[in-house]
Amino acid sequence: MALPKPPITPQEYLAFEREAEIKHEFLNGEIVAMSGASLAHNRIVLDAAGSLNTQLRERGCEVFVSDTRVKLDARNYVYPDIAVVCGQLMSIVESGLETLLAPTLLVEVLSPSTEIYDRGAKFKRYQALASLRQYVLIAQDAPRIEVYTRQADGAWLYTVAAGREATTALSSVGGALALSEVYRRVTFDAAAEEDS
Secondary structure (H helix, E strand, O other), rough: OOOOOOOHHHHHHHHHHHOOOOOOOOOOOOEEOOOOOOOHHHHHHHHHHHHHHHHHHOOOOEEEOOOOEEEEEOOOOOOEEEEEEEEEOOOEEOOOOEEEEEOOOOOOEHHHHHHHHHHHHHHHHHHOOOOOOEEEEEEEOEEEEEEEEEOOOEEEEEEEEEEOOOOOEEOOEEEEHHHHHHOOOOOOOOHHHHOO
């Protein structure tokens, strides 16, 4: 009978990540490789981040894309598709790697391989961040953006914007995402456009 392996320490993860050729998340003592993304996924990330960057650059907010690691706690490091920090930027350098702390807004573009995780375990981890005000999920299979907004009592309010004509407000950063801009380089079949 094989003995279970002891969990990896954060220091071991960071040393590994510094030398790795691909990105890895660190989830409760386990190193998890990040999978590649589709062209549609990349287009959505770039257009959403570009829109946010244009809107927020004069408002004291910074927009970061998927190569920016975020430290959730001592045992969890992730790479969200988009992270926005408003106010003072906080980061930490550990083992020679800079890691973002205290994001205001986090965005994930849903993929078939990550949707369950993004909606479940990852969102649960994100909710523990005291700084986080909104969590945004952008669909890849239809023009649809879902937003979870933290309320004063700690509850999360869910809203959805669907269809290319829709716009979703991002109150946490004083901006908005127009679906026509987010999906400007993505085509869907007719059924996906109608069902959104």
